[in-house]
Each structure stands twice: as structure tokens, then as C-alpha cells.
Amino acid sequence: MSKHLTSLPEWKALAAHAAELKNVHLRELFAKDSSRGTKFTAEAAGLYLDYSKNRITEETVKLLIALAEASQLKARTEAMFTGEKINITENRAVLHVALRAPKTEKILVDGEDVVPEVHAVLEKMAGFAEKVRSGAWLGYTGKRIKNIVNIGIGGSDLGPVMAYEALKHYSNRDLTFRFVSNVDGTDFAEAVHDLNAEETLFLVASKTFTTLETMTNAHSARTWALATLKQTEAIASHFVAISTNEKEVAKFGIDTQNMFGFWDWVGGRYSMDSAIGLSTMLAIGPNNFRELLDGFHDMDVHFRTTPIEKNLPALLGLLSVWYTEFFDAQTVAILPYDQYLKRFPAYLQQLTMESNGKHVTLEGKTVDYQTGPIYWGEPGTNGQHSFYQLIHQGTRLIPCDFIGFSKTLNPLGNHHDLLMANVFAQTEALAFGKTAEEVKAEGVADALVPHKVFEGNRPSNTILAEKLTPRLLGSLVALYEHAVFTQGVIWQIDSFDQWGVELGKVLASRIIKEIASDTELKHDSSTNNLITRYKSKK
Numbered sequence: 001m002s003k004h005l006t007s008l009p010e011w012k013a014l015a016a017h018a019a020e021l022k023n024v025h026l027r028e029l030f031a032k033d034s035s036r037g038t039k040f041t042a043e044a045a046g047l048y049l050d051y052s053k054n055r056i057t058e059e060t061v062k063l064l065i066a067l068a069e070a071s072q073l074k075a076r077t078e079a080m081f082t083g084e085k086i087n088i089t090e091n092r093a094v095l096h097v098a099l100r101a102p103k104t105e106k107i108l109v110d111g112e113d114v115v116p117e118v119h120a121v122l123e124k125m126a127g128f129a130e131k132v133r134s135g136a137w138l139g140y141t142g143k144r145i146k147n148i149v150n151i152g153i154g155g156s157d158l159g160p161v162m163a164y165e166a167l168k169h170y171s172n173r174d175l176t177f178r179f180v181s182n183v184d185g186t187d188f189a190e191a192v193h194d195l196n197a198e199e200t201l202f203l204v205a206s207k208t209f210t211t212l213e214t215m216t217n218a219h220s221a222r223t224w225a226l227a228t229l230k231q232t233e234a235i236a237s238h239f240v241a242i243s244t245n246e247k248e249v250a251k252f253g254i255d256t257q258n259m260f261g262f263w264d265w266v267g268g269r270y271s272m273d274s275a276i277g278l279s280t281m282l283a284i285g286p287n288n289f290r291e292l293l294d295g296f297h298d299m300d301v302h303f304r305t306t307p308i309e310k311n312l313p314a315l316l317g318l319l320s321v322w323y324t325e326f327f328d329a330q331t332v333a334i335l336p337y338d339q340y341l342k343r344f345p346a347y348l349q350q351l352t353m354e355s356n357g358k359h360v361t362l363e364g365k366t367v368d369y370q371t372g373p374i375y376w377g378e379p380g381t382n383g384q385h386s387f388y389q390l391i392h393q394g395t396r397l398i399p400c401d402f403i404g405f406s407k408t409l410n411p412l413g414n415h416h417d418l419l420m421a422n423v424f425a426q427t428e429a430l431a432f433g434k435t436a437e438e439v440k441a442e443g444v445a446d447a448l449v450p451h452k453v454f455e456g457n458r459p460s461n462t463i464l465a466e467k468l469t470p471r472l473l474g475s476l477v478a479l480y481e482h483a484v485f486t487q488g489v490i491w492q493i494d495s496f497d498q499w500g501v502e503l504g505k506v507l508a509s510r511i512i513k514e515i516a517s518d519t520e521l522k523h524d525s526s527t528n529n530l531i532t533r534y535k536s537k538k
């Protein structure tokens, strides 16, 4: 049984320390220690983390590490890596780390080594990807496949979309990729409106193969494809499945030879490096996909073996706990300064918020502290011309993660220097701000001075890497996966279930039937009225 978090002496020590630090400005901390900018840094798996612009001292780091130790972070990490069933509400192991384990590793689940199966699926995926990419895999009418449409939602969509966008530079430009997730028919209609079914391959990505949105879209895709291809036997050439549910795949009419499997110990939001990443492999090729997996693995090894004071994911996780608990921060902004990472904040929203948006502990007790913050963000520099105003001068504290690269994949005049100058400028402005004296010294009229003051003392992390490669992307995603894990360990929650998505699904299935029939509505007066109004106008 775990100890009550807020009663831990380590927690109390942090709370007392935070009260002391509340009135200390980053300006003071930097003035006091000229080595601060290099001291509070850590580096691993191609990622350099500067966390010096946080409202912390060496004492803070010491106390956060003490909390992590009291929370058994190391033991919990080992439990995850060795296949213990740490997703207790679903009685499942949590082994996304096995998806990128080298062949030489052994990871047992219920006494069975899962690593050989992982590699067998990877090889099957590679064989298939080569066939499609080389043009050897033909559509039913003998035409080469030119379009790949991934149908999936949540964990079966956000990772693939993010990775496709992030690694577009490395992708086969002869292939067109589309991603359909929403049950809104517009998503499917727009995705296929300019495609020829004879040249289109659908990847139906669904762990359960029962998800309402995905199955609805998959059936519409089948109808759409058959309108051109006519023969049901054509389905085998134009549909493949990524799933754990062989029975449902066969029922849909997909040849189970063309099914790529994974396992119940892979959570949806942790599955982009499983067969769910087939679209990624088709886009960037099997070798680049292996590089991606190696990047994940680099970070796994770092997280598992490095002491907390130099451990990137642990530090990142602990810093967000620090602000969430002791500075009333409600959100974290993810600000990648790389256009290819435009879907990274959306991907992280699921990873972080579905994992740690929980209100009870592993033992089912209601927490008396905050858990997962809200993650959000946009790629730089666009955000600077929209919401940064609030980060700089609003009343809320918003810790930010800036992500940038030394080298661009698209050298174009001085664009990249301009981009990166903005990263450094933003973190500097947030931390140091501009005092009233400084504003006055610029000759600003008295009445305007308060409007032009930047309080500063706004925390940020800067993550710098050399270049966005498949390997680097793997490390970056794993960095956040393990940061989320670290947070969950401190908060004593199950980061791997998602019961909060169930109620809406159940109610929707009831309402779908009510819309299709004349049964009496037995909801509240608002819901009854809305359904009635919808039915009368549709």
C-alpha cells in the first residue's frame, strides 16, 4: 500500500521550500550564479535539455529527487520494464518498451518472451511495406498503389498522423497519405474525394476492431471502394488490418494474412511504434522505421539506467509536478519550433491527458492534490502572434517546453536563424521580462508603463537537438512517454487506463437508437429537448 502523498515528509519539505521560492525571481537566481545556464542541463539520446529557466534551485532538485525516491520511481520503472502488470485496473503489463527492444533482449509476460513476436511482426510489416513501396503490391485491377488511407482514431490515429507529418522529409513522395479518424462523414469524404479506388490501399488500424468511428469509416471505405472495384474479392488487395482481434478482422472481410498484430500490453496512445505505425513505415521505409525504434530505445535505456539528477524524462516529469502542485499551474504549453512537428502538441495531448487525467489513486482513493495538467500548444513562431501574449503578461503561470533544432531540413536563406533566434528570445523574455525602470528608461509615457512591463519569472524548458531525424523523433516521443510515467508514479495513479472515455460511448450508443426510432426519451430535460429538436430538423 502506498503512503498518502501529501503526508510524506518529502512532500511537506517541497511545499515549505516552494513557499520560500514563490517570491524569488529568475533574475536573482541567474545573477547569483553565473554557471546556472550550464548547470541545470542534461543530455541524452540526441536531446539537450536546458531547464535552468525554471523557478528552482539546487535544493529544489534535491527535494524533487527525494520525492521521486520516496515514490519508488526506480522500482516502478523496473516493474514496467520487466512486464509486471502495472496497469492494475485492466490487469495488464505496460510494455511499449518491448516494441523497440533489440532482438537480444528478453522480456517476459506471463512467462513468455515477447521480443521474438515483436520482431516477427516488424519483419512482416517490412516485407509488406517493401512490396507497396516498390510497386510489387498491385490493386485488384492491376494498378500500382499510389494512395494510402489510414483509418483509425485516438491512439490508432494521433501517433501515425504526427509521425507522418514529422518525418515527411524522409517519406516516399510518390505515395499520397491520408488519415481518417472522425465519425463525421466529412472526414472520409474529403480524404477520398480525389482518389481512385483502384490505386488506394486502406489500413484499418484498430486494436479492438470494434471502435464505432473506425468501423463506421471502414465500412464506408468498403462501400466506396466496391463502387469502383465491384467484386468483393477486391477487398483483399485494397484493405489490410492492424489489430489484436483476428475474429473481427475476418468478419469484416479482410484476409487475416494481411493483418498485422499487436498485443494487449500495448496501450493505444503508446502504440505508434507497433504495427499501428504501418503507415509510418510505408511512408519512410523499413530502415528509417528501425531508426525510429532505435531512438525510442536509446531513451528507454537512458530512463532506466540514469540517476534522476541527469535523467531527462524524470526531470521533465518532476518539474511539471512542481508547478502543478506548488504553483497552481494548470497547463503546460508545448512549443515546437519546427513546422514538421505541427501535430506533436496534439499527439502529446492524448499521451499526457488520457494517461494522467485521473482523480483516484491506484487504490481507488480520491486524491487531495492536482494530477495531470492540460497540455496544449502550436508550432513556433505562429503562437507568438496569437496566444503568447497571455503567457507573457496574463495572470496565469504557464510552464512552456520549447523544442528546436540546430539544423533545418529545409535550408532557405536565413529562415532557420530567424526561427531559432525567436526560441532564444522567447525563453529569455519569459524568464527575465522587463521592469518598469527599464520601460521608463526607454522614454515611455508614465500612463503606458504598466502596460509595457513584463514581470518575467515565467518558467520554460528548452529542448535542443541537432536535426529532426527518425531516430531523434523516437527519442523525443519516449522522453515524454517516460515523463508522463514519472508524473503518474508521483501521483500514485494508473497512467495506463482510460475509463473516462467510456460513459460518453455508452450514452451515445443509446442515443443512436433513439434517433433511429420513436421511443420515448428518458434523459434530462435538456438532453431530451436537444435530441427532439435535432430529429425535427434533420
Ligand code: G6Q
Binding pocket: 153, 154, 155, 156, 205, 206, 207, 208, 209, 210, 211, 214, 267, 268, 269, 270, 354, 498
Ligand atoms: C488510447 C486509447 C484510445 C484508443 C482508441 C482507438 O490509449 O485506448 O485512444 O486508441 O479508442 O481504439 P482502437 O484502436 O481499439 O480502435
